[in-house]
Amino acid sequence: MADTVQEFVFNLTFPFTRTLGSTLSTFSSALAQGQIIGVRTGGRVIAPPLEYDPDTAADSGTDWVRVGPKGTVSTWTWVPEPTNLHPLDHAFGFAFITLDGADTPMLHLVDTGSESAMAAGMRVEAKLKAPADRVGRIDDIIAFVPAADPSPSEGAGEPFVAPEENDITEMDAYCDLQYVDNASPTTIMWAKALMEGRIIGQKCPQCDRTIVGPRGMCSVCAIELDESHIVEVPGRGVVSNFTIVTPTPYPGQTETEPFARCSILLDGADAVIAQQEILDVPVSEIRVGIHVEVVWAPENERSAADIDNRSRGSGGDIIVGWRTTGEPDEPAARYLDRMM
Amino acid sequence: MAPTENDIAIVGFAQLPPERRTNLTESDLVLRSTREVIAQVGIDKSEIGFTVSGSCDYLSGQGFSFVQNTDAYGMVPAINESHVEMDGAFAMYEAYVRLLQGDIDIAMAVGVGKNSNSDPSTLFTVEFDPYYLTPLGTDTWTLAALQARALIDSGKATERDFAEVVARNRANAKSNPFAQVKGDYSVDELLAADYVRNPLRRHDLPPTTDQAAAVILARGKRAYDLCERPAWITGIDHRIEAHLPTVRKDITTSVSTRLAAEAAGVGKGPIDVAEIHAPFSFQELILRESLGLDASTEVNPSGGALAAHSVMTVGLIRVGEAANQIIKNGKNRTLAHTTSGPCLQQNLVCVMEGDQ
Numbered sequence: 282m283a284d285t286v287q288e289f290v291f292n293l294t295f296p297f298t299r300t301l302g303s304t305l306s307t308f309s310s311a312l313a314q315g316q317i318i319g320v321r322t323g324g325r326v327i328a329p330p331l332e333y334d335p336d337t338a339a340d341s342g343t344d345w346v347r348v349g350p351k352g353t354v355s356t357w358t359w360v361p362e363p364t365n366l367h368p369l370d371h372a373f374g375f376a377f378i379t380l381d382g383a384d385t386p387m388l389h390l391v392d393t394g395s396e397s398a399m400a401a402g403m404r405v406e407a408k409l410k411a412p413a414d415r416v417g418r419i420d421d422i423i424a425f426v427p428a429a430d431p432s433p434s435e436g437a438g439e440p441f442v443a444p445e446e447n448d449i450t451e452m453d454a455y456c457d458l459q460y461v462d463n464a465s466p467t468t469i470m471w472a473k474a475l476m477e478g479r480i481i482g483q484k485c486p487q488c489d490r491t492i493v494g495p496r497g498m499c500s501v502c503a504i505e506l507d508e509s510h511i512v513e514v515p516g517r518g519v520v521s522n523f524t525i526v527t528p529t530p531y532p533g534q535t536e537t538e539p540f541a542r543c544s545i546l547l548d549g550a551d552a553v554i555a556q557q558e559i560l561d562v563p564v565s566e567i568r569v570g571i572h573v574e575v576v577w578a579p580e581n582e583r584s585a586a587d588i589d590n591r592s593r594g595s596g597g598d599i600i601v602g603w604r605t606t607g608e609p610d611e612p613a614a615r616y617l618d619r620m621m
Numbered sequence: 622m623a624p625t626e627n628d629i630a631i632v633g634f635a636q637l638p639p640e641r642r643t644n645l646t647e648s649d650l651v652l653r654s655t656r657e658v659i660a661q662v663g664i665d666k667s668e669i670g671f672t673v674s675g676s677c678d679y680l681s682g683q684g685f686s687f688v689q690n691t692d693a694y695g696m697v698p699a700i701n702e703s704h705v706e707m708d709g710a711f712a713m714y715e716a717y718v719r720l721l722q723g724d725i726d727i728a729m730a731v732g733v734g735k736n737s738n739s740d741p742s743t744l745f746t747v748e749f750d751p752y753y754l755t756p757l758g759t760d761t762w763t764l765a766a767l768q769a770r771a772l773i774d775s776g777k778a779t780e781r782d783f784a785e786v787v788a789r790n791r792a793n794a795k796s797n798p799f800a801q802v803k804g805d806y807s808v809d810e811l812l813a814a815d816y817v818r819n820p821l822r823r824h825d826l827p828p829t830t831d832q833a834a835a836v837i838l839a840r841g842k843r844a845y846d847l848c849e850r851p852a853w854i855t856g857i858d859h860r861i862e863a864h865l866p867t868v869r870k871d872i873t874t875s876v877s878t879r880l881a882a883e884a885a886g887v888g889k890g891p892i893d894v895a896e897i898h899a900p901f902s903f904q905e906l907i908l909r910e911s912l913g914l915d916a917s918t919e920v921n922p923s924g925g926a927l928a929a930h931s932v933m934t935v936g937l938i939r940v941g942e943a944a945n946q947i948i949k950n951g952k953n954r955t956l957a958h959t960t961s962g963p964c965l966q967q968n969l970v971c972v973m974e975g976d977q
């Protein structure tokens with residue numbers, strides 16, 4: 282059925298702010314000023330610094346050391362086709378670079394323009410962003426480039442005196458991942474039926490429970506259910522549970538006023554469908570036991586685009602919501618002990 | 622050996638065929654693999670005292686996917702259940718420890734990974750050190766390539782050695798009905814391919830696989846009710862190194878693997894077969910050395926992780942394959958290995974023995 286989406290793209294994107302703690306705050310604040318530092322702990326200088334000595338788990342302390350800006354490549358690789366997550370949009374190298382004054386390497390980019398220019402032992406130097414663009418994050422160093430003068434870095438290995446208070450104590454991060462899921466046979470069955478204005482479930486031959494929306498299995502008996510187990514259920518039922526969501530502002534949140542999401546037990550079903558919206562009852566009057574019936578979108582406005590494997594029982598853009606029938610509320614005993 | 626009540630064995634193993642892209646959900650995969658292993662050992666699901674799975678929300682892109690996956694267990698009445706955001710091999714370790722408490726006899730461990738929903742070149746960036754690695758877009762392939770280059774520069778191996786690992790595993794995989802990548806390849810043919818991350822070529826990288834697997838463990842004499850020749854776990858250990866490969870002393874060896882192998886008693890006798898989880902070809906060379914294996918051990922007759930690599934399942938399959946060498950193939954002492962994290966950060970070693 283052409284109207285049933287078989288594959289859906291899901292972008293997982295969100296900003297994130299991390300607190301840095303004292304060690305990383307010191308590193309970040311120094312980096313924003315153009316100074317790369319390490320920490321001397323357990324007889325070696327670790328750069329970039331860690332809060333703990335990885336050998337002993339002891340506190341690394343505050344014996345800060347100036348390192349770089351030049352260093353030596355110990356191992357390297359080459360990225361011929363950068364992804365959207367890489368900081369450079371042209372081919373570049375990644376390398377372990379032991380900065381002058383440090384004993385452990387730092388992983389960073391090496392921008393040589395050509396793979397053949399990469400070699401262990403090569404001398405490189407940090408190329409930093411302009412002072413106004415620095416935020417104290419590791420990518421304030423745009424990349425390392427071949428050092429014009431391979432001689433040792435001036436001042437490397439000398440103590441670094443940290444300020445009383447660090448300027449930078451937080452770091453912004455961003456998650457940007459894309460997923461492409463494909464509709465499972467069960468999801469396709471559900472979406473096709475909805476497009477035709479039918480609500481279906483699957484009836485388990487072992488326990489006789491009817492599961493709506495179908496999940497391809499009986500989650501009591503742990504057996505597979507398929508097309509042969511499909512039963513049609515009426516678009517009428519009872520609100521068996523609900524929650525009122527008070528929206529807090531976060532990226533992507535479009536709701537501003539409190540709204541209700543209800544579980545509905547359809548007549549003849551043994552599993553509720555969750556996250557449903559009641560159209561004609563104010564949030565303050567939502568209660569369990571209300572009789573409701575389905576409100577379909579007009580046939581020419583139905584789309585299964587939002588019905589994916591993650592939203593089991595969702596009506597997508599096909600079910601607009603549910604309206605009350607006006608019947609007296611159902612006693613609780615009739616809809617307790619149902620499956621989620 | 623005569624088992625004591627504290628001895629625990631793998632008594633059943635089922636894996637689904639690996640697929641580059643399944644149209645099933647993770648829950649569907651869990652159901653099919655667990656039903657199969659339960660049927661194989663001939664018990665009712667109510668006899669399982671503990672169930673534990675390994676999976677990762679970030680792979681399929683579904684929050685709390687492991688909760689939905691529990692539908693496949695049939696949790697009415699409620700069962701004793703757990704989950705690790707790790708490979709199913711680590712779930713198996715939890716099941717083993719749970720059985721040691723002595724109050725239950727049977728446990729089931731599951732691994733499931735629908736890896737095809739996400740892009741392996743970017744996905745794992747979010748799991749690395751968020752301060753020093755993630756902002757640079759550091760990816761798994763890059764970290765592996767840096768380790769591979771270090772191995773070459775140390776003189777321990779060459780790119781040809783890497784290709785030989787690939788050719789051997791793909792040839793071994795021909796006799797494994799559960800292999801996704803298999804066939805006869807010449808080393809010269811492999812070496813002619815372009816680099817994805819110098820010195821690694823596409824064939825040095827793991828395939829992308831959707832798969833699930835499950836094992837059943839049993840304690841003491843109960844094991845014989847479920848399996849004629851149980852694979853007794855005689856040693857198991859899991860060691861972890863620093864997350865940042867840059868602070869490890871030498872990434873051309875695996876200290877955590879060596880320590881885990883010693884604690885699991887690998888050297889106490891000959892190992893007939895080892896199933897090693899080396900996601901990248903060259904890591905098999907590092908792991909063989911760190912496990913202390915010699916030429917008498919047959920390594921990865923299944924084709925290993927290069928034949929199918931469903932992250933969250935591949936390690937448990939190593940356990941199952943090594944167990945089956947005892948259960949079905951008459952071997953006496955086998956080893957399963959699983960790794961996790963950048964540049965072989967974490968390593969689990971499990972030694973199994975059959976009754977002689």
Ligand SMILES: [Zn+2]
Pocket residue numbers: 485486487488489490499500501502503
């Ligand atoms: Zn049932």
